[in-house]
Amino acid sequence: MNLNYSDEQNMLREQVLKFCETNYDFIDREKILDSDSGYSEENWKQFAELGWLAVPFKEDNGGFNFGPIELTVLFEEFGKALVVEPYLSSVVMSGTVLEGSNHPDKSSIIEKIISGEHQVSVAYAEANIGYNFLDCVTAVSKDGDALSLNGSKSLVLNGGNADQFIVLAFHENSPALVLVDADVKGLSVQSFKTLDGQTCGELTFENVSLNTESILALGDEAESLFNRMVDISILCISAEAVGAMTSSYMKTVQYTKEREQFAQPISNFQVLQHRMVDMFIETELTKSLLIKATLQLDSDDPETGNTISALKVQVGKAGRLVGQHAVQLHGGMGVSNEMSIGHYLKRFTAIDSMFGNTQHHINKYQAK
Amino acid sequence: MDISFSEQDLQFQEEIRAGLNGSEFPANVREKQEKGTALTKADMIDFHKFIHSKGWMGYNWPVEYGGTGWSPVQIYLFLNELALAQCPTILPFGLSMVGPVIYTFGNQEQKDRFLPDILEFNTWWCQGYSEPGSGSDLASLKTKAVLEGDHYIVNGSKTWTTLAQNADWIFCLVRTETTQKKQEGISFLLIDMNTPGIEVKPIITIDGDHEVNSVFFTDVKVPADQLIGEEGKGWTYAKFLLAHERFGIAGVPVVKVQIEKLKNITAEYNDADLSKKIAELEIDLEALEFTELRTLAAIAEGGHPGAESSILKIRGTEIQQRLTELFVEAAGQYILPYEGPDGFESNRTPAGPDYASPSVAQYLNYRKTSIYGGSNEIQKNIIAKAILGV
Numbered sequence: 093m094n095l096n097y098s099d100e101q102n103m104l105r106e107q108v109l110k111f112c113e114t115n116y117d118f119i120d121r122e123k124i125l126d127s128d129s130g131y132s133e134e135n136w137k138q139f140a141e142l143g144w145l146a147v148p149f150k151e152d153n154g155g156f157n158f159g160p161i162e163l164t165v166l167f168e169e170f171g172k173a174l175v176v177e178p179y180l181s182s183v184v185m186s187g188t189v190l191e192g193s194n195h196p197d198k199s200s201i202i203e204k205i206i207s208g209e210h211q212v213s214v215a216y217a218e219a220n221i222g223y224n225f226l227d228c229v230t231a232v233s234k235d236g237d238a239l240s241l242n243g244s245k246s247l248v249l250n251g252g253n254a255d256q257f258i259v260l261a262f263h264e265n266s267p268a269l270v271l272v273d274a275d276v277k278g279l280s281v282q283s284f285k286t287l288d289g290q291t292c293g294e295l296t297f298e299n300v301s302l303n304t305e306s307i308l309a310l311g312d313e314a315e316s317l318f319n320r321m322v323d324i325s326i327l328c329i330s331a332e333a334v335g336a337m338t339s340s341y342m343k344t345v346q347y348t349k350e351r352e353q354f355a356q357p358i359s360n361f362q363v364l365q366h367r368m369v370d371m372f373i374e375t376e377l378t379k380s381l382l383i384k385a386t387l388q389l390d391s392d393d394p395e396t397g398n399t400i401s402a403l404k405v406q407v408g409k410a411g412r413l414v415g416q417h418a419v420q421l422h423g424g425m426g427v428s429n430e431m432s433i434g435h436y437l438k439r440f441t442a443i444d445s446m447f448g449n450t451q452h453h454i455n456k457y458q459a460k
Numbered sequence: 461m462d463i464s465f466s467e468q469d470l471q472f473q474e475e476i477r478a479g480l481n482g483s484e485f486p487a488n489v490r491e492k493q494e495k496g497t498a499l500t501k502a503d504m505i506d507f508h509k510f511i512h513s514k515g516w517m518g519y520n521w522p523v524e525y526g527g528t529g530w531s532p533v534q535i536y537l538f539l540n541e542l543a544l545a546q547c548p549t550i551l552p553f554g555l556s557m558v559g560p561v562i563y564t565f566g567n568q569e570q571k572d573r574f575l576p577d578i579l580e581f582n583t584w585w586c587q588g589y590s591e592p593g594s595g596s597d598l599a600s601l602k603t604k605a606v607l608e609g610d611h612y613i614v615n616g617s618k619t620w621t622t623l624a625q626n627a628d629w630i631f632c633l634v635r636t637e638t639t640q641k642k643q644e645g646i647s648f649l650l651i652d653m654n655t656p657g658i659e660v661k662p663i664i665t666i667d668g669d670h671e672v673n674s675v676f677f678t679d680v681k682v683p684a685d686q687l688i689g690e691e692g693k694g695w696t697y698a699k700f701l702l703a704h705e706r707f708g709i710a711g712v713p714v715v716k717v718q719i720e721k722l723k724n725i726t727a728e729y730n731d732a733d734l735s736k737k738i739a740e741l742e743i744d745l746e747a748l749e750f751t752e753l754r755t756l757a758a759i760a761e762g763g764h765p766g767a768e769s770s771i772l773k774i775r776g777t778e779i780q781q782r783l784t785e786l787f788v789e790a791a792g793q794y795i796l797p798y799e800g801p802d803g804f805e806s807n808r809t810p811a812g813p814d815y816a817s818p819s820v821a822q823y824l825n826y827r828k829t830s831i832y833g834g835s836n837e838i839q840k841n842i843i844a845k846a847i848l849g850v
Contacts, residue, residue, distance in 0.1 A: 094462050095757040345848050365844040373771050380750035402743040458739035
């Protein structure tokens with residue numbers, strides 16, 4: 093029994109922390125949010141140079157062969173600084189699917205992802221299916237030897253910037269994951285800003301022609317690969333939430349110590365102290381489930397799915413409590429867009445909505 | 461990172477489990493625990509004698525004082541198995557409270573005199589800390605002990621004294637000197653409950669149970685050799701006792717067993733709303749359980765979790781209380797006919813399901829959990845000061 097991070101993991105954490113301290117203060121971040129792409133290409137280059145884009149990939153594919161623990165270390169630090177670069181979509185999500193597939197070019201695609209020159213997003217959501225992503229309508233149809241893709245995908249993270257998409261679609265009554273170039277004929281992409289300053293795209297496919305190699309996975313294989321991708325994604329955004337919660341309560345403690353009212357720092361008031369303790373407790377409890385889920389995912393424990401749901405519920409509830417308390421204790425400053433604290437609340441709200449919200453995962457956990 | 465237990469620890473767990481399921485386990489205790497019936501003093505003594513017969517009584521004591529010398533992980537697993545086997549709690553007053561104070565601060569004569577009886581459960585101890593005027597502000601206590609020759613004369617009163625009606629001995633914080641700083645001038649005294657001048661009066665709690673008492677001291681003559689350590693250092697010993705690692709404070713395995721019972725009850729009428737609340741409770745319990753494991757991992761490495769264990773107390777008691785609310789919700793209108801905590805002793809056929817009356821008794825009784833052991837508000841003050849630095 094040992095719950096310590098390794099030296100290597102601590103070094104990674106230290107490196108990300110330093111990077112964010114130097115390159116990611118609130119003003120730097122504001123500039124990034126105002127840019128067209130919604131992320132900093134300069135930062136992305138640095139991520140590549142620092143080797144971060146190689147973290148989860150196998151050595152055969154040019155990666156570091158790190159596991160879920162290292163990903164959560166990275167994301168926890170990203171969360172503290174509210175990093176907006178498309179790491180989740182371009183590295184974690186697409187990387188998980190590509191590595192699990194048998195696509196002949198997967199190594200060269202992954203190499204390009206690691207070098208930072210290529211971005212791939214997974215298109216899984218659709219307008220009318222809620223969180224039941226596998227009930228999608230988008231389909232690959234067969235006409236002789238020719239395959240064509242029709243339908244639309246929604247809320248594709250970093251959709252406006254991606255060079256390729258991995259699309260969840262149905263093919264011959266089975267779920268399939270298919271690889272599509274962003275500039276292919278028949279595909280239109282409309283990009284939106286998200287509530288927390290990131291970007292997503294609405295995709296429409298009209299008779300997009302595919303070859304058989306485009307099908308990365310089919311049937312049960314596609315389903316389990318997709319579910320694994322969702323589990324890892326939930327783990328990553330939960331780690332991000334833990335980082336954001338840590339920053340939120342620490343910034344709030346700091347603020348209440350400095351802010352004076354009635355001739356004393358407002359941190360003297362017990363009502364506020366207890367609220368901050370509640371923020372701290374929820375953060376620690378979330379961290380506990382995060383570590384539990386991380387270790388289970390790392391060892392392919394059969395309980396992983398339940399723990400992931402438990403984690404997502406805790407992240408949803410705790411994020412709401414911590415985010416709201418942080419805003420409340422900052423008073424008017426908390427609702428000002430020029431202060432970072434409200435941006436944490438936005439990120440918690442966004443995270444809860446992704447890959448199944450609190451309610452969805454309570455139901456899933458209950459049905460276990 | 462690795463959360464798994466070692467082979468030896470798992471084997472240890474098996475041995476404990478086998479021992480608890482064995483035929484020597486007192487049948488009267490097992491039967492009452494399964495039914496949820498209150499245990500008598502004789503039942504409790506049978507249980508503790510059984511634990512002693514297995515050599516497990518000093519589970520958290522060092523070997524040199526007759527303890528098991530178990531590692532933190534073994535202690536954790538042992539308490540876990542006890543709870544899963546629906547055992548009563550091993551009474552903490554002798555074993556976990558006064559015992560460690562005696563073997564840490566007492567003299568040789570005191571160790572020889574008191575420790576063996578604690579391990580064999582020949583003496584039932586109770587705790588004389590709280591007073592009518594001092595609850596969370598413990599150091600404000602007023603019970604006085606004045607040294608006259610080779611005796612202290614004790615006057616005053618203690619309250620909320622758990623199971624004092626069964627106790628042979630009481631360990632007390634008493635004021636031996638009035639000092640500027642209230643923490644000074646407090647001493648730690650052991651008192652035989654049969655000494656003339658001691659009166660125990662029951663306090664009946666809102667569930668109708670007699671668990672706690674008032675204890676009155678009128679000119680009680682206590683031999684001076686029953687003072688532990690130095691006069692005026694009692695507060696240090698009391699703090700040591702409070703900080704002494706309180707394993708199992710979160711109550712996780714007990715709640716686990718109860719949740720399974722609740723699920724069996726609710727399975728009958730398929731109440732989606734209640735099922736959802738149970739799922740949410742289970743999720744909170746998972747988070748708490750792993751937080752406890754994180755604390756255990758830190759202790760196993762020689763760390764001393766301080767304020768973090770306040771999280772376990774706060775969230776643990778919140779979960780226990782929510783669980784009792786869900787039982788009450790399951791019982792619905794049949795919480796009304798009230799048999800009290802000894803309901804099963806009556807000859808009447810229970811009106812409604814048999815879990816209904818005990819459920820509401822437990823609900824009322826468990827309000828205590830967020831009040832005792834340093835109220836949850838005090839725990840939050842501790843975290844605010846020690847961790848957040850405000």
